[in-house]
Every structure is written in C-alpha cells, then in structure tokens.
Amino acid sequence: MNEKVVLEHDDLRRTLRRIAHEIAEKNPNAERLAVVGIHTRGAVLARRLHVFLGELTGSDLPIGDIDISFYRDDVGAKAPGSQPVVHASHIDFDLSERTVVLVDDVLYTGRTVRAAIEALFDYGRPRRVQLAVLCDRGHRELPFRPDYVGKNLPTAREERVNVRLEEIDGTDGVTISEETPMEVTQ
C-alpha cells in the first residue's frame, strides 16, 4: 500500500500549536473556553491542545471527551462484525455560558460532528460551539465548516487519511494512502 506523508512528526506539533494560537486569538475571554475531544484520536488531540492553551492563556481550561457511538446515524445499518469498545464520555463541568471547542482528527462527511454536537447538547447548552480539526479532507455531506483547520487535504473518496498519534500509535504523523475498492466502505 502506497502511503504519501502529508504531515511529519514536527509538522503535526507545529500545526497543533498554531491551532492553539488561533483559538486563543479568536477567544480573548479565555476563562469561558472549554475543549472537548471526540474519541479516540480527537480526544488525544484535545489533550494536547489543552496543554498549549494552558500555556497561552495561563488558565486551566475545562477539558472533556465525548464518544459518539450512541448518536450515530447508521446504527444497525451495517453488517455485524467486530465492535469497537464504546468509551464513556467525560464532561464533568458545566457547559452553559461556555464556548466549547470540539476537536477531531479528520473532518470528512460531517456526520461525526453532527453526532458530537447532539451528544454535547445532552450535557447542557453551550454558548457557542467551534470546531477544530487536524485535517479537512472535503466531501462534506452536511453543512459544517471548521473554525480551525490544521491542513486542508484534497482527497479522492477512495483514499484513506491515516492519522497516527504517539499516545495511541507510537508515532506522530498524517499520511494518505490508496485503498482497494473492497476495503472502502463509504
């Protein structure tokens, strides 16, 4: 399988740091901010952004993570198979009057974001929701536009975007690879 590297280890870190700067710039009222990552890799990215934002703003922002399995729009539509472990969501702060920055690794159809926003609203009524993604690969099926983008990746639907993070995969980086049509479930 052919993999094209689009973000190396250091690029990925610089990109995240830039996103953190943009978030801080766009939200001067930092004490109203909160960061919520979408499982699994979005949650890891959120933790890293949270550290950068802490350095930039000097405040310890609330952080949470959210699992969208119970909010998917394709529940039961797929053939049974191996199931991912559903993670519990952790949002143990009050969302109301806060600007919540949702964090995910790849923005594609927008369906995950829809599910995440719906899940978020079961915890409270945030004042504003912003979206930060490491990669935007296009092919939106719902009207979402990210507020912060690490890298725009023009891709074909048959391609895969592979995000690897040290905490999970042992290494940092983003690659694009070709997929054989058989493996593409989209």
Added chain:
Amino acid sequence: MKHLLSIEQLSRAEIESILDRAESFAEVGRRDIKKVPTLRGRTVVSLFYESSTRTSSSFDLAAKRLSADFVSVKAAGSSVEKGESLKDTVATLSAYDPAAIVIRHPYAGAAQMVAGWTEAAVVNAGDGKHEHPSQALLDVYTLRRRLGSLDGVRIWIVGDVLHSRVARSNLIAFAKMGAEVTVCGPPTLIPRGIEELGCDVSYSLDGIEEAEVVYALRMQKERMSESFVPSLREYAACFQIDTRRLNPRQLLMHPGPVNRGVELSGEAIDSPQSLIAEQVAAGLVVRMAILYELLAGGGASTPAAEGEGSQPTPIGTSA
C-alpha cells in the same frame, strides 16, 4: 449475536464486551438527560407470561433510555387469557415489526421457540427453570465493579437451586468468568448431576466462611407442587443467611424478590455488605447494553462507516 437465549451460548469475551458497554451506559445514567438517541424508531416488545417487577421495569426503562418505542404485553389481561397460543401471540406482535422481543415464560425453551417464529431479536428474560441470562450478566457486572475480576473468587449459591433459572445462569456465568462456585441447599432442592456444570455441592452451610460472595436464592413457593422441605421455618433454621452466619467481609447478593425471614434475615438484607440495591441498578445498564448489543451492535463495527477519523482501527486509519 442475534438473540440472547442463554448464558451457555456466550463466550467469556462476549460477556466482557457486554459488561464493558454497560459501563458506558452507567455514564449516561449520571447525566441530566439520561437518554441517548441510539435506537430511535425501533420497537421493543416485551411479552411476560410470569410476574416480574425488576426485569420488566428495567427492560422497559432500558429501551426508553435508548429512545426505542416500548410495548409491554402481560399474559394476565391479554388475549392469552382467551386461550391464544404462544405462537399466535408472537405472530401478532411480530406484525408490528419489532426489532426485539423480550420474553418471560414458565416453560424452559420458550425463548428458543420464539426465536424460530420471528424476525426480531429475542431476549430470554427467564424461561421456566432453564435460564435467565440478563440476571446473570447484571450479577457478574455488579461483582466485577466491586471486585475488579471474578477470577478465583469463591461464590456460594445457597437455597432453592432446583427451581432456579437464576442459579443455572449464574453458575454458568460465574464459572465462565473464572470464579469457583459451590451450590448449597437441602438435597431435595439440589438437582442431581449439577456438578457437571463445574461446581461443588454442599448440603449444609458448613464451610460457607470460605466464600467471598454469598448468593442467596428465593424459595420458589409457586413452583413447588410437593413438599421439598418440611416447612419454610425449618428451611430457615438450617439455611437462612443472617448476620450471624455471614461474616462482615463477605458480600451478599440475591436476585429478588426476597422472602424476608426465609432465605435471608431482614438484618442481612439491610446490612452494608448486601449488594441487592446495586444489583437492581446494574440491571438497567446491563439491559441497555444487551439491547444495544443485539440491535445496534453491528452498526458501530465499520471503521469507515462515518468516514471521519478516530474510529478505532488498529493503525488509526480513516477512509
């Protein structure tokens, strides 16, 4: 997994997967809005030919917290009283195109039969003296939360084992999870050959101090057509679990409903080592996990189903 008919059909890994999921439903129960849209638009029918408080109410609430529509049919007050057969009743309910049918019936094997008559996923909520798998799963869940793991844990199941589907399901489940199980009761209430399920047998409470968990069973007066014990009083004298027989380090469980003063003393029920209330709370989240597993299980399986990243595939791909 298409149906949940017995614990026997489940592997240890499948049991653990359901319990892991139940943990995340426990988190849903701590929110202000205790409901998720997962099974929106699906219908769950429950069909109870025997009375029930815990099982039927928790399946009801479990379905509702998953946003499914829930219809409950009880034999008393339904056309069953007019003589409608189980098969015809199932055919009638199947006409509503339910995603799942939860059934409790006095005959062993009823759930299995129903599974052959309907397209819906069938959940056995107790079939005669055979099995009660959701009870066993919630008991394993309760113990796992308390003890971390059941490996090597010594559990005594005490009482009317003969008439108890809970005893059968729990014995099998506890053994699959690595526990060492002893069943205990008067010889008339211990089925012959039960050792083959992988347990020890004791005809008295002597030695119960070795147990870390004491699981008492209800004396099932409704299933006793002849006298299995001289009197309930004599049974209580020999086998009642009270605070004198229970040492403070032991955990006490009971599937409910309890005959206060028969298999358990009132003091023991209300003692801090009793997990009975925790068992009921576990029933809700475990039954949510069961419905999720059967009705939505496949749905969360495809990494690229939504196309966006962070679906847990081994190398972190996102198609």
